[in-house]
Amino acid sequence: MLMLKRKALFVIITALILSYNVKAATAQEKPAISVDEAVIIALGNNQDYKIASHRLEEADEKVNAVWGQLLPALESEASILRQGADTGPMSLSDGQYDLKFIQLRFGINPGAFYHSLKQSHAGYALAKEELRRIRHEVEFNVIKGYFDAILTGETVTLRSNSLQVLRENLKDVRRMYQTGSVPRFELLQAQVQLQNQEPVMREAENNYRTALEIFNYHLGFNAITYTVKIDDVDKSTIRLPAEESVIPGLINAAMKNRPEVLQVSLQKDALNHSRKVHQSSYLWPTFSVSGYYGKTYQLPNPVNINLGGGPSPDLSQITGSKDWQDTWQVRFAATYRWGTLIPFDSQRALEREEREKIQETEQKLLQIQRLTGITIRTSFGRLSTSYETILSQEKNLETAEEGLRIARESYRAGVIKNADLLNAELALTSARTGYVKALYDYYMSRAELNREIGVNSDTVLFREDSK
Secondary structure, three states: OHHHHHHHHHHHHHHHHHHHHHHHHHHHOOOEEOHHHHHHHHHHHOHHHHHHHHHHHHHHHHHHHHHHHHOOEEEEEEEEEEOOOOOOHHHHEEEEEEEEEEEEEEEEOHHHHHHHHHHHHHHHHHHHHHHHHHHHHHHHHHHHHHHHHHHHHHHHHHHHHHHHHHHHHHHHHHHHHHOOOOOHHHHHHHHHHHHHHHHHHHHHHHHHHHHHHHHHHHHOOOOOOOEEOOOOOOHHHOOOEOOHHHHHHHHHHHHHHOHHHHHHHHHHHHHHHHHHHHHHHHHOOEEEEEEEEEEEEEEEOOOOOOOOOOOOOOOHHHHOOOOEEEEEEEEEEEEOOHHHHOOOOHHHHHHHHHHHHHHHHHHHHHHHHHHHHHHHHHHHHHHHHHHHHHHHHHHHHHHHHHHHHHHHHHHHOOOOOHHHHHHHHHHHHHHHHHHHHHHHHHHHHHHHHHHHHOOOOHHHHEOOOOO
């Protein structure tokens, strides 16, 4: 029974490995795109970017809505009035019919209108900076996902090469063991080295597939639709970073261009104008004009006034007559809401609330400025370090290649053992891994700096004479 369980477990594991390899092969068959193409695709598909675009349109319509306050309300109206009373003016008529062909109503508080307009413009600028922030975030995530895929793809290649080297090494050691050239210990050691490398290879493949899935997620796809060009690293773009003396200039540029910084400043402006909108309720009167033109049909009651047997006087000028007549009205007014002078009025409370929010944004702005400075200094340091690491790893790579060439010649001449040749081959793999990792750190630091500063800052980041 135990043997059957082991066999079943072996079959299941083998099937999973084969299935995974098939999926990985399928991923490799997908079209490979460059990083610039990936950014274009992401901006066309990314949901966050689409949402921010719609919000920008919403903010533009809010500006139009404020301008719309300058337009009067134009209406037409038809109404019926019925009334009754035993005595007094209401007893003279049962009501009336009104047809108002055109009716105009307009009212505005100059201070409230001006600051509402300013607030809407600040809101539009906020939405515009939010769109720019998300664009930078999308570009950074795509670039990061792209180079993550390149790094993990290179790791798969390196692990595959190591696995091939260990397999060849096992064949050589087994042949030498069969001829009695090496003890059984070296054969067992070669077998263990190969078996240790196989799960590392599967982990590398899994990391590569995960990186591709995350990369395609940032492109706007739920499945692996595109892959990356593993060799899409233009070495001519690797340039010598400038001196650390440029860091204050980079921080100043970030304060002027980074969307997050500008958003907080714009939010402060919007809150200040919102506070002044509430202030306008007691600093400015509300001016209004209204009027209409139409037809009215009166429903007068007969009036019987006893004047000693003589005829009753004509009171139609007071009670109206049963026929349609032209009517119109125009009204101008200036209304001052003096109740807002009371500290407990709702408008005064809202004004104080906005004042507190302004102070909150001032603290938030100081916080972002400090964090931006720290991030820029850290990213610039990483950029300089990764550049030096690239130069160092290039030399290590050349040294490891030369070492492997000498080791192969020495092995053929019988000067060194097979284990020494294996170590030389693994040293080359390690140097190649370090070089790829340094490239990844370089491009990530560069992308982070551009994101933090808010604009492409290559002209400041690198020395003019560097290539």
